[in-house]
Amino acid sequence: MKIIKGIKVIDKISIGRAFLYLPSEIKIVPEKDTSPLEEKKKLFKEALKKTREEIEDLYNKLKDKYKNEAEIFRAHLLILEDPDILERVEKYLNEGYSLPYAVKISFEESAKIIESLKDDYFKQRANDIKDVCDRVIRNILNKPKPVLSCLPYPAIVVAEDLTPSDTAALDRENVLGFATDKGSLTSHTAILAEALGIPAVVGLKEVTKCVKNGDVLILDGEKGIVIVDPDEETLERYRKRKEKIEKEEKLLDKVKFLPIFTKTGKRIEISANIGRPEEADMAIKSGAEGIGLFRTEFLFLDRREPPSEEEQFKAYKSVIEKFKDKPVIIRTLDIGGDKQIPYLNLEKELNPFLGVRAIRLCLKRKDLFKTQLKAILRAGVFGNVKIMYPMIAVKDEIVEANNILEEVKKELKKEGKEFKENIEVGIMIEIPSAALMADELIKYVDFFSIGTNDLIQYTFAADRTNENVSYLYRPLSDAILNLIKMTIDASHKYGKWTGVCGEMAGDTKAIPELIKLGIDELSMTPQKIPKAKFTIMNLNY
Amino acid sequence: MIEREFIIRNKVGLHARPASLFVQTAKKFKSKITIRKEENEVNAKSIIGVLSLGAEKGDRVVIKIEGEDEREALKEIEELFNTNFGEDNEDN
Numbered sequence: 001m002k003i004i005k006g007i008k009v010i011d012k013i014s015i016g017r018a019f020l021y022l023p024s025e026i027k028i029v030p031e032k033d034t035s036p037l038e039e040k041k042k043l044f045k046e047a048l049k050k051t052r053e054e055i056e057d058l059y060n061k062l063k064d065k066y067k068n069e070a071e072i073f074r075a076h077l078l079i080l081e082d083p084d085i086l087e088r089v090e091k092y093l094n095e096g097y098s099l100p101y102a103v104k105i106s107f108e109e110s111a112k113i114i115e116s117l118k119d120d121y122f123k124q125r126a127n128d129i130k131d132v133c134d135r136v137i138r139n140i141l142n143k144p145k146p147v148l149s150c151l152p153y154p155a156i157v158v159a160e161d162l163t164p165s166d167t168a169a170l171d172r173e174n175v176l177g178f179a180t181d182k183g184s185l186t187s188h189t190a191i192l193a194e195a196l197g198i199p200a201v202v203g204l205k206e207v208t209k210c211v212k213n214g215d216v217l218i219l220d221g222e223k224g225i226v227i228v229d230p231d232e233e234t235l236e237r238y239r240k241r242k243e244k245i246e247k248e249e250k251l252l253d254k255v256k257f258l259p260i261f262t263k264t265g266k267r268i269e270i271s272a273n274i275g276r277p278e279e280a281d282m283a284i285k286s287g288a289e290g291i292g293l294f295r296t297e298f299l300f301l302d303r304r305e306p307p308s309e310e311e312q313f314k315a316y317k318s319v320i321e322k323f324k325d326k327p328v329i330i331r332t333l334d335i336g337g338d339k340q341i342p343y344l345n346l347e348k349e350l351n352p353f354l355g356v357r358a359i360r361l362c363l364k365r366k367d368l369f370k371t372q373l374k375a376i377l378r379a380g381v382f383g384n385v386k387i388m389y390p391m392i393a394v395k396d397e398i399v400e401a402n403n404i405l406e407e408v409k410k411e412l413k414k415e416g417k418e419f420k421e422n423i424e425v426g427i428m429i430e431i432p433s434a435a436l437m438a439d440e441l442i443k444y445v446d447f448f449s450i451g452t453n454d455l456i457q458y459t460f461a462a463d464r465t466n467e468n469v470s471y472l473y474r475p476l477s478d479a480i481l482n483l484i485k486m487t488i489d490a491s492h493k494y495g496k497w498t499g500v501c502g503e504m505a506g507d508t509k510a511i512p513e514l515i516k517l518g519i520d521e522l523s524m525t526p527q528k529i530p531k532a533k534f535t536i537m538n539l540n541y
Numbered sequence: 542m543i544e545r546e547f548i549i550r551n552k553v554g555l556h557a558r559p560a561s562l563f564v565q566t567a568k569k570f571k572s573k574i575t576i577r578k579e580e581n582e583v584n585a586k587s588i589i590g591v592l593s594l595g596a597e598k599g600d601r602v603v604i605k606i607e608g609e610d611e612r613e614a615l616k617e618i619e620e621l622f623n624t625n626f627g628e629d630n631e632d633n
Contacts, residue, residue, distance in 0.1 A: 071558065078564050078588040085589065110589045117595055125592060304553050 001230050006179070006204035007470065008224030009190040010527075011508075013242045014177035014199045015235070018215045018228075019155035021146050021166070022208060026137055028104045032096040040099045044089065047139040051080055054135060054147075061149060072128065079132045085110050100137050107133035151175060156217045160208055162189045172196060177219040179207050179226045184467045185503065195279075197527040201226050203467045252530035255537065256287030262515065262539040269521040270529055270536075271327070273501055280319045283526045287533065290327040292449065292523020293388075293501040294319060296372065297335055305343050306368055312375035320383035327384045329426065329449065329523075330376050333368065334358040334390040344368075353463070358391030363400055373408045380420025388449060392427040392434050398444045428501075430454035435483035438490035448491050449523070452502025456480055475504045476513060488518045499523055508535045515539060542607040543615050548599065551625035555596035559626035564588045566617050572608025574618075 055076050062070035079085070085106050092102035111129040138144055148157060148166060151174040159166070161182040176198060183189045183202030193200030199221035210228055211217065218227040218238050227234060261267050271292035272283035283291060299307045299315060307315075320328050335341065336349075336357020344365070349355035362369035376387055389401050402425065412419045429435050430451035438448065452475060457464045459479055462472035474480065484500075491498040499521030504510040506524030511532060514522065524532060551559055567574045567585040574585040578600055583590030585604065596602055606614050 071561075075561050075588070078561055081568075082587045082589050083584050084587040113589060113593050117593065129589070304557050 001234065002210060002228040004204050004207055004210060004226045004228065006201040006207070006224050006226065007183070007185060007467070008221050009185065009193050009200040009202060010198070010221045011245075012177075012197075012199040012221045013238055013245060014156055014217075014219040014221070015238055015242065016154055016156045016176040016217060016219075018158045018179075018211045018213060018217050019151055019153075020208065020211065020213050021148060021157055021159040021162075023146055023166070026134070026141065026143065028100045028137065030101050030105070031098050033098040035098075037093060040093055040102075041090075043140060044093075044099055044103070047136050048080065050139040051132070051135045052077065054139075054144075055080065055132075058147075058149060075125070076128060076132050079129055080136070082110070100140055103136050103140065104133060107136075148175075156219055158207055158211050158217075159189075161187070162192070167192055177221075178202070179204055179211075179217065179219060181205055181208050182467065184465060184470050185473060187465060194525045194527060203470065249530075252534050255533055256530035258287075258533070259289065260533045260536050262536055262541060264541055266515070266541075268515060268519070268536050269499075270533055271329075271499075271521060271523040272526045272529065273523050274319070274526070277315050277318045279526070280322045284322065286526035286529040288526060288529055290323060290329075290384075291319065292327075292329055292499055292505075292521060294328060294330045296331060296333055297339075300333060300335060300341060301339065303343070306371070309371045309375045309378075312372060313378050316376055316379035316385070317382050320379050320385050323383055325384050327386055329386045329388050331388045331390050331428070332359070332372055332376075333362055336361060353457075359389045359397055359401060360391060362389075363397065363404075366404060369401075369404060370408050370411075373405055374412060374417075374419075377409065377412060377419040377423060378417055380423055381418050385420065386424040386426060386446070388426045388428060390428045390451070391430065391454075392441070393431045394433065395437070395441055395444060398427060398441060402444065428454075429483075429487050429498075430458065430502075432459050432483060435487050438487045439493070442490045442494050442496055445496075447496055448487050448498040449521075450484060450487055450498065450500045450502065450504075452480070452484075452500060452504040455483060455502065459483065475507065475510055481513060481517065484514070484519075485517045488520075492518060497521065506532055508532065511535050512539055516541060542605065543611050544603060544605045545615060545619070546601055546603050547619075547622045548601055549596055550598065550622075552598060554598050554600065555591060555594060555602075560588060560591050562626050563618075563621060564591055566621055567614070569617070570606075570608070570610045570614040572606050572611045572614050574607075574614060575605045577603045577605070 055073050059070050059073040088106035088109060089102050092105060107129055111126040114129065115126040148170045151171045154174045154176055156177045156179060157175055158179045161180050162178065178189050178193050178200040180189050180202045181204055187202060189200055189202050199219045201219055201221060201224050204226060207226055215229055218230050260270060269289055271290040272286065272288035273293040274280060274283055274291055275295040276298050299312055316330060336352050336355055338352035356364060376385060379385060389398065392398055409421065424446040426445050426447035426449055427441065428451045429438065429448050434441060453464060456473055456475055460472040462469040464473065488498045497520040500514055500519055501523040504514065505522040506528030508531060522532060549555060553559060555563060564586060575582050576585045576591060578594045578596050581594055583594060585591065604618055
């Protein structure tokens with residue numbers, strides 16, 4: 001039995017067998033060999049067939065739910081069967097090179113042609129070529145690419161780290177939890193675990209070295225530890241604890257659809273954070289009373305041109321309609337130089353988190369901003385929508401954004417399109433300067449929503465994705481609570497309201513503190529809503 | 542053998558989905574099909590080749606088709622260019 005300590009993500013427990021996901025590159029050396037040409041060609045043909053089946057399988061799994069991701073695999077099929085590449089492989093085989101090397105060099109030469117083109121989009125395609133090449137070589141060597149799309153048994157996935165593309169095709173039925181070497185509370189693995197409602201322990205440093213495929217693991221999301229190969233006594237203890245947690249969950253099911261008051265009668269509104277329209281149903285099922293944060297980045301990523309007004313309108317409308325008269329707060333584009341968006345031609349910045357991002361970008365790229373505002377205003381006709389600007393640092397930014405909003409309304413009138421005239425506008429409070437000047441900023445908006453993740457990162461000057469400074473993630477420190485209090489007080493002074501839409505909103509330890517400070521609304525990942533409601537019901541203030 | 546010149550009119554040019562669609566269409570036919578931009582001529586059934594042309598909106602390309610099903614192939618390729626590779630223009 002071995003215990004490894006990491007960072008906990010969700011207060012749940014999982015017991016199961018490990019599945020190691022280590023998609024590291026296979027090293028191939030340039031060499032000739034003496035095996036007969038016909039045999040190599042036959043082996044190559046078989047590897048191609050197997051690879052084709054793998055890719056088709058991924059495509060079929062994704063095509064209904066995730067159209068854009070599926071398209072990538074369709075392109076992979078074309079690369080796999082590319083006559084140029086096949087010709088090259090044959091040439092190298094005829095020259096006597098080993099099959100793995102012939103394949104590697106042929107794909108690499110093609111990737112180089114594509115890489116030499118200027119366009120950023122092409123550079124991404126070069127990665128696709130390498131990806132396909134890796135699959136073929138693995139099939140030749142009979143070391144199939146580990147995939148998360150089809151786990152061999154219900155498993156706890158053990159990995160160095162997980163990226164969105166690793167988890168695109170994740171086998172959601174059979175995954176019991178995640179244990180990763182790297183990562184922090186706000187890394188992709190953590191966010192995904194939350195979305196799926198399964199436990200995860202991240203930042204374990206060397207869990208991949210201590211675990212073999214099939215090892216029994218206990219993932220303790222309450223303590224943030226992983227127990228490898230536990231003894232019978234420990235296992236029994238955890239089975240009981242797990243049962244108890246599951247019983248509590250059933251209890252939560254009963255309260256989750258109720259409007260929530262503390263014991264002294266203070267009403268707290270509980271809403272959900274979502275990042276895609278599809279998540280709206282999950283939010284409703286979890287008991288959300290509205291959407292406190294609708295992130296719009298999904299519309300802008302993985303494509304070659306910005307989304308049209310019509311496309312955005314449809315996406316916003318689909319969510320707004322589901323919530324009828326309940327509020328849906330749409331956050332305008334929150335993106336910057338840390339994301340690859342070829343069509344925006346963003347300058348490389350030394351410090352993208354302190355650079356031209358979110359509202360700063362929108363005020364520079366009015367075309368983008370106006371299109372988005374138009375789409376939101378038009379969708380607003382179908383329900384109770386509000387607009388929220390991210391990353392506001394100073395008053396001038398609000399004034400300028402609001403001026404553009406008015407301009408856009410005039411344009412819509414001219415175009416004869418129907419839209420919501422009296423739309424509420426709020427800002428994210430996530431930069432200390434905004435919290436410090438909340439008294440002034442509130443005059444220009446209808447509400448505040450505190451983005452605690454960024455507020456903490458900017459207050460302590462500690463990168464939230466860097467686990468070496470994760471000790472500075474201190475949501476309950478006085479530094480943060482004071483900034484939150486200033487924000488709430490300023491809004492109340494003007495008869496307005498403040499919500500929280502960062503991690504803190506769903507943290508059952510932070511909730512009592514936020515309520516003491518007078519918070520009006522809490523918006524969180526849907527999965528956290530039932531427990532948050534239960535916590536609030538039992539508060540004595 | 543048939544040779545035909547086309548002007549690319551869709552927004553993104555022969556990249557991304559349009560390039561995939563073009564190659565998928567070419568692959569349906571037995572005929573030898575090539576596509577040329579200026580002096581670069583490549584196999585139309587090769588996605589690498591087609592992408593390497595870097596054909597943008599407004600560029601002229603020449604398609605050459607040779608084989609038993611060349612007429613059918615030309616018809617389908619023409620259709621692709623005429624419909625702007627299915628790129629929708631819902632903005633307009």
